[in-house]
Amino acid sequence: MKLIDAFQPQGAAPLPEVERLQSEVRPSAHARREAIFRLGDMPADLFFVREGLVKLEYATASGQARVRDFVEEGRVFAALESLQEPPAPVTYTAVALEPTVLERVPLAVLMQLGQQHPAWAYRLSLLLLETARNRAAHEQRLLTLPALERYAAVLAQRPWLETRVRQYELAAYIGLTPVSLSRLRSRACASS
Template identity: 30%
Template structure:
């Protein structure tokens, strides 16, 4: 049984993603499972074919790549109200190329990816949601790519302050450094200068 406050939160998130049809929301509610993840626990491991996508009810999650030497490169972060998973792996029917892990303790609503194909014809809003999420991810990735390729460290930190300041309170500095293409020492130095 889904707690009443969680039910309301899920309905709000579904509506925010264009899924307003009550029958579709009922279908999603019946298919989802609530899952808790501890800090640093893997949600999806690189190399696996994902079977679910998730709605973040509480907490922060990160996408990251792992180098052959074991170094982690943070790709992006998501928080409450956002959907996570590897849409590209699902669309290409291939293993995920990055891992997704909890940055802080997370409560997620887990939904099977199969629902997108099984119910897509019945509920066109599922395809619209997929299109919306794809568009958001594409625009976000393009902005970050431009930032990493054309900006210096100070400009990257300033961008973070202007566009994703919430990360500063919830994500460890070494992970933010990786996200902005810096080493932790450089990040700390830039942060000190900018915060004066």
């Protein structure tokens, strides 16, 4: 899958000026644990994960990590702070958790295409809505479910997390300490 496929699903009507987008796409390869951007940077691209896995994480004042999301193959992420007027530095870090290949395109190009063509505006809004829905579902789990149900719900939706991320990262994503997650897993196995 490529970036253009995220905007132009199979069977959908062709987007205008698709060649303009394709001419702006830049691939980038990242080693395991390499930062794609850091807290305070001002990345101005939309990133598409072609291969690998990316972790988006906040750091608390005490240095503790809070995982915002994991972005797997076929999904996109962007620092929307760069679209503000004036642009603002990003408030989190993006790190490749595996050897990762990204396709990146300037957000400004996408915004211009969206302003010039309703079809592009519609496709951009669909991507943003998907991101908002995913974030809202994660927030709902964090705020309303007990720990065991949060863990089960996350793995039901994204079972690959169990094997592709470290336990402390999964714990940070579901709002637990690594020790709490270990105990929870032990209880879940004992009751199975």
